[in-house]
Amino acid sequence: VRRSRTTERRFVSDAAVPLIAFLSDYGYGDEFVGVCHAVIARRCPRARVIDITHGVRRHDVIGGSLALCAAIPYMSASVLLAVVDPGVGGARRAVALRCAQGASLVGPDNGLLAAATHALGGVQEAVEISRSAERLQPVSATFHGRDVFAPVAAALADGAALRELGEPLDARTLVALELPRALVLDGRLRAHALTVDAFGNIALDATLEDALAAGLTEGGGCMLVRGDVRHPSRFVRTFSDVADGELLLYLDANERLAVALNGGSAAARLACSPGEELAIERSA
Amino acid sequence: VRRSRTTERRFVSDAAVPLIAFLSDYGYGDEFVGVCHAVIARRCPRARVIDITHGVRRHDVIGGSLALCAAIPYMSASVLLAVVDPGVGGARRAVALRCAQGASLVGPDNGLLAAATHALGGVQEAVEISRSAERLQPVSATFHGRDVFAPVAAALADGAALRELGEPLDARTLVALELPRALVLDGRLRAHALTVDAFGNIALDATLEDALAAGLTEGGGCMLVRGDVRHPSRFVRTFSDVADGELLLYLDANERLAVALNGGSAAARLACSPGEELAIERSA
Amino acid sequence: VRRSRTTERRFVSDAAVPLIAFLSDYGYGDEFVGVCHAVIARRCPRARVIDITHGVRRHDVIGGSLALCAAIPYMSASVLLAVVDPGVGGARRAVALRCAQGASLVGPDNGLLAAATHALGGVQEAVEISRSAERLQPVSATFHGRDVFAPVAAALADGAALRELGEPLDARTLVALELPRALVLDGRLRAHALTVDAFGNIALDATLEDALAAGLTEGGGCMLVRGDVRHPSRFVRTFSDVADGELLLYLDANERLAVALNGGSAAARLACSPGEELAIERSA
Numbered sequence: 001v002r003r004s005r006t007t008e009r010r011f012v013s014d015a016a017v018p019l020i021a022f023l024s025d026y027g028y029g030d031e032f033v034g035v036c037h038a039v040i041a042r043r044c045p046r047a048r049v050i051d052i053t054h055g056v057r058r059h060d061v062i063g064g065s066l067a068l069c070a071a072i073p074y075m076s077a078s079v080l081l082a083v084v085d086p087g088v089g090g091a092r093r094a095v096a097l098r099c100a101q102g103a104s105l106v107g108p109d110n111g112l113l114a115a116a117t118h119a120l121g122g123v124q125e126a127v128e129i130s131r132s133a134e135r136l137q138p139v140s141a142t143f144h145g146r147d148v149f150a151p152v153a154a155a156l157a158d159g160a161a162l163r164e165l166g167e168p169l170d171a172r173t174l175v176a177l178e179l180p181r182a183l184v185l186d187g188r189l190r191a192h193a194l195t196v197d198a199f200g201n202i203a204l205d206a207t208l209e210d211a212l213a214a215g216l217t218e219g220g221g222c223m224l225v226r227g228d229v230r231h232p233s234r235f236v237r238t239f240s241d242v243a244d245g246e247l248l249l250y251l252d253a254n255e256r257l258a259v260a261l262n263g264g265s266a267a268a269r270l271a272c273s274p275g276e277e278l279a280i281e282r283s284a
Numbered sequence: 285v286r287r288s289r290t291t292e293r294r295f296v297s298d299a300a301v302p303l304i305a306f307l308s309d310y311g312y313g314d315e316f317v318g319v320c321h322a323v324i325a326r327r328c329p330r331a332r333v334i335d336i337t338h339g340v341r342r343h344d345v346i347g348g349s350l351a352l353c354a355a356i357p358y359m360s361a362s363v364l365l366a367v368v369d370p371g372v373g374g375a376r377r378a379v380a381l382r383c384a385q386g387a388s389l390v391g392p393d394n395g396l397l398a399a400a401t402h403a404l405g406g407v408q409e410a411v412e413i414s415r416s417a418e419r420l421q422p423v424s425a426t427f428h429g430r431d432v433f434a435p436v437a438a439a440l441a442d443g444a445a446l447r448e449l450g451e452p453l454d455a456r457t458l459v460a461l462e463l464p465r466a467l468v469l470d471g472r473l474r475a476h477a478l479t480v481d482a483f484g485n486i487a488l489d490a491t492l493e494d495a496l497a498a499g500l501t502e503g504g505g506c507m508l509v510r511g512d513v514r515h516p517s518r519f520v521r522t523f524s525d526v527a528d529g530e531l532l533l534y535l536d537a538n539e540r541l542a543v544a545l546n547g548g549s550a551a552a553r554l555a556c557s558p559g560e561e562l563a564i565e566r567s568a
Numbered sequence: 569v570r571r572s573r574t575t576e577r578r579f580v581s582d583a584a585v586p587l588i589a590f591l592s593d594y595g596y597g598d599e600f601v602g603v604c605h606a607v608i609a610r611r612c613p614r615a616r617v618i619d620i621t622h623g624v625r626r627h628d629v630i631g632g633s634l635a636l637c638a639a640i641p642y643m644s645a646s647v648l649l650a651v652v653d654p655g656v657g658g659a660r661r662a663v664a665l666r667c668a669q670g671a672s673l674v675g676p677d678n679g680l681l682a683a684a685t686h687a688l689g690g691v692q693e694a695v696e697i698s699r700s701a702e703r704l705q706p707v708s709a710t711f712h713g714r715d716v717f718a719p720v721a722a723a724l725a726d727g728a729a730l731r732e733l734g735e736p737l738d739a740r741t742l743v744a745l746e747l748p749r750a751l752v753l754d755g756r757l758r759a760h761a762l763t764v765d766a767f768g769n770i771a772l773d774a775t776l777e778d779a780l781a782a783g784l785t786e787g788g789g790c791m792l793v794r795g796d797v798r799h800p801s802r803f804v805r806t807f808s809d810v811a812d813g814e815l816l817l818y819l820d821a822n823e824r825l826a827v828a829l830n831g832g833s834a835a836a837r838l839a840c841s842p843g844e845e846l847a848i849e850r851s852a
Contacts (some may be wrong), residue, residue: 017613019609021602021606023599023602026482027339027482028312028337028338028339028482028596029337029339029340029341029481029482030337030339030351030481030482031307031336031337031351031352031354031355032481033335033337034305034307034334034335034336034337034355035336035354035355035358037334037335038305038334038336038355038358038359038360038361039358041303041332041334041360042358042359042360045301045360048609050602050605050606050609051601051602051605052599052602052603052606053596053597053598053599053601053602054596055595055596055597055598056597057597058482058483059547067598067599068599070599070603071599071602071603071606074603074606074607074610074704074714075606075610076606076609076610076613077606086523086547087523087524088522088523089521089522089523089524089525090522090523090524090525091524136358140535140536140537141521141522141534141535141537142522142523142534142536142537142544143536143537146358146537147537197597197598197600198594198595198597198598198626199626237657237709238656238657238658238709238710239654239655239656239657239658239710240655240657240658240659241657241658250709250710251708251709252708252710252711253708253709253710253711253714253715260710263627263654310766311623311766312596312621312622312623312766313621313623313624313625313765313766314621314623314635314763314765314766315591315620315621315635315636315638315639316765317619317621318589318591318618318619318620318621318639319620319638319639319642321618321619322589322618322620322639322642322643322644322645323642325587325616325618325644326642326643326644329585329644342766342767343831370807370831371807371808372806372807373805373806373807373808373809374806374807374808374809375808420642424819424820424821425805425806425818425819425821426806426807426818426820426821426828427820427821430642430821431821
């Protein structure tokens with residue numbers, strides 16, 4: 001029974017127990033996530049909710065987008081509900097999207113959903129839901145997770161047709177996500193930190209191909225250059241391939257090039273945060 | 285299908301899948317929440333638990349009470365389990381309450397449940413559960429969430445009658461919650477911070493009526509006065525109605541007057557914590 | 569209906585809704601926990617997952633082990649999935665174990681599971697699962713929770729036989745956990761901090777018997793000695809047995825000797841972290 005994650009991307013809408021995956025930057029200190037769960041449970045009691053995470057950094061649309069994409073290959077959810085929404089109550093649209101692979105996405109139209117729609121085969125149908133018949137009235141100006149997004153996601157899980165949940169919109173007008181992009185110049189890989197996880201591991205906007213193009217070899221030495229400081233490291237498979245307290249370059253679980261510190265935090269050692277540049281050179 | 289949150293307060297006790305809403309200050313770093321879930325699953329395997337939040341500040345009875353009340357209008361849970369319990373093991377009573385709207389509340393009798401009982405139409409029946417037949421013995425002195433409250437909540441979800449879960453008590457003797465109360469004096473609104481959420485938004489003990497009584501107008505300017513420092517602001521609808529980095533006064537999603545900083549933390553800017561005073565004046 | 573926690577240790581494998589208990593040090597800021605939930609939901613959609621906690625301190629195998637053991641007496645889960653795995657991708661084995669009381673354990677073979685297996689009556693059958701047919705391929709080097717442990721746990725919940733999930737291994741070769749051990753010398757109890765919870769309460773590697781052996785009496789005075797500093801305290805039942813701001817020695821909810829500060833953090837007051845020594849003497 002070989003279970004490749006690539007071949008098993010299924011988004012089956014199980015009518016008996018529909019699955020909603022939920023991600024936000026609401027955090028765990030307030031009742032926001034619990035209230036959205038309650039709203040879903042009332043609109044579609046048989047739905048099951050999997051929380052991808054609610055620990056996305058406040059208003060970090062890129063971070064939320066990447067966490068969503070990291071989960072998608074493993075999700076059989078028929079509805080993905082994602083809320084990182086600094087523009088709530090303002091001019092940004094609220095949308096629900098049906099993708100080629102059968103899954104639906106619900107969230108703000110601020111780029112958060114863009115990469116996920118690509119991973120799901122592209123948008124087939126899109127509606128604007130700010131005035132959806134499913135919304136909870138009066139709609140607050142600051143908590144559309146509760147009043148707009150959760151009710152629409154629950155309605156989709158309950159089998160409602162997308163077209164009945166809002167006004168049609170042209171999918172080509174959806175907001176795109178601008179991500180940094182690594183490049184190789186003169187044998188040097190100029191990458192950027194995309195995310196830093198709780199362990200201090202830094203995921204870069206670069207792939208194995210980029211590393212090879214910069215002349216790096218698996219098992220070989222490399223230099224991590226952060227501003228004026230050069231940190232010697234090695235391009236290896238996993239943490240324990242270097243000594244405790246040493247930096248490593250590796251392919252992370254999402255097949256991104258990444259930097260870690262065995263037994264510590266690479267982000268602290270390199271003073272590197274999401275969005276910042278990190279260059280990598282081959283060394284002896 | 286108009287779904288007003290006001291008209292749909294239902295607390296249906298679904299016999300097939302009873303719903304328990306759970307709130308505490310146990311945090312996420314320890315096994316306390318998971319152990320309570322396990323206790324519930326063993327006593328009433330078919331119950332479903334929605335976690336409102338477990339991130340209430342340690343021993344913050346007011347904060348827990350407000351989070352509970354913020355969730356209630358959206359909850360169809362038949363049982364609400366709330367544990368913020370600095371007096372655990374001491375003289376405070378442990379109680380289970382049945383409210384007019386059909387929901388039951390379980391928790392310590394320290395004021396935590398008081399506002400929720402009002403929101404649910406008042407207490408119809410109350411029992412003291414410290415020596416409930418449902419408790420897990422030996423009862424520890426410091427973890428009544430596990431040994432007393434979770435088992436009783438699960439028994440209620442399972443259909444047990446309240447009167448069989450403890451000793452009757454007079455609901456008029458239940459501990460009340462003392463909340464600060466804003467007042468308008470000489471055209472100045474003297475309010476207090478009730479809660480600060482993870483975004484740094486400050487909810488005040490004041491309503492739209494208070495703001496109007498102080499002469500504020502929607503869209504108009506105001507001055508936020510914190511100690512000796514005066515912060516210019518505006519009374520608007522949502523974050524993006526002011527420029528990035530500016531303070532706003534608005535009605536939050538629970539219809540409380542609140543202060544936020546677009547793109548930042550108002551609590552940090554104003555150096556304002558729960559319980560502290562914040563005055564608001566009309567300005568040009 | 570007397571429900572002793574001792575007599576009700578049941579690990580019933582409910583075929584309709586199998587229960588998986590899940591603990592890790594993945595934290596809540598990333599998508600790791602949600603992805604594991606998704607993997608489980610896809611392999612065994614009818615399984616229910618109870619999260620014991622994912623807030624174990626990074627790489628704290630002892631802390632994870634103790635949290636797991638604190639939950640076990642209350643769990644009816646048929647599968648326990650535990651991942652605190654600093655050696656992921658390296659030489660450490662990945663294992664699934666069937667215990668005498670019927671429950672199965674899945675996780676890294678680094679000592680994390682050792683105390684739990686004792687609590688569950690010892691290991692009856694053990695397999696190495698790094699190359700399990702259930703694993704998700706390609707297996708990443710750094711996220712075996714997703715690629716190895718969660719799929720195997722889900723397969724067990726689904727009724728798979730342990731022997732079909734990996735290669736047999738000799739349970740006597742499983743890695744043991746080295747815990748500190750309190751001792752009483754010249755009437756002085758030399759204990760160590762095992763864990764510090766979110767309230768700042770310090771659980772020690774000592775029991776009631778140790779306290780009595782050191783001459784302590786319930787209700788009597790004691791001296792907590794941390795380095796050169798002596799902190800007067802009392803051996804009491806619960807927090808409110810001492811004045812606000814005072815230290816207490818007590819038996820915690822897991823029947824360990826513990827130190828707390830009524831209304832504050834004992835760990836902060838005593839500057840005491842897990843693994844560090846704390847001596848206790850009788851006083852007048």
